């Protein structure tokens with residue numbers, strides 16, 4: 127799942143913010159989205175005594191509908207691993223239905239059902255999974271630590287035998303072509319990759335799973 131959600135670049139990787147949001151939300155809710163977008167660009171905010179950012183405006187819109195929000199469940203991520211910054215306001219209506227109001231980059235805000243079982247999933251930005259076609263898989267938590275498939279912590283330098291945070295490699299086929307060791311260009315899609323520390327096959331990066339309510343996940 128989410129095969130193009132994490133792209134390996136030259137010595138770093140980028141998480142597609144839209145895929146990250148999609149992993150945590152159900153179907154978009156067009157009528158509510160239109161309403162919140164219209165509200166947040168209302169001219170009254172231009173004259174307001176204090177500048178209200180989009181998170182403030184999304185919270186006001188929720189309050190006017192009788193939805194509950196809180197500072198603890200309003201987030202702004204501009205992590206360098208994300209393609210675009212994202213603002214999130216989580217809200218609950220009178221029937222306890224859970225919503226996520228989301229603004230990606232400078233887009234108009236949108237309203238979705240929140241499908242996560244735990245608000246903390248909205249704080250989870252950094253982990254990505256290293257997925258090997260040979261069936262090996264790790265959750266790469268941060269610069270120094272990973273989890274294996276049994277959930278056991280592994281130190282980065284024990285697995286990759288090199289400096290923390292840099293498992294990136296260049297495709298051997300591309301390098302061989304550069305060096306004149308092969309005649310035809312390498313057919314791979316990107317020369318930047320991660321080599322499996324167990325079997326040396328090309329790995330990809332995927333979004334680390336977050337727990338969700340299956341009934342609310344997108345159709």
Ligand SMILES: [Zn+2]
Pocket residue numbers: 297298299300301312313314315316317
């Ligand atoms: Zn290649």
Ligand SMILES: [Zn+2]
Pocket residue numbers: 258259260261262322323324325326327
């Ligand atoms: Zn492998």
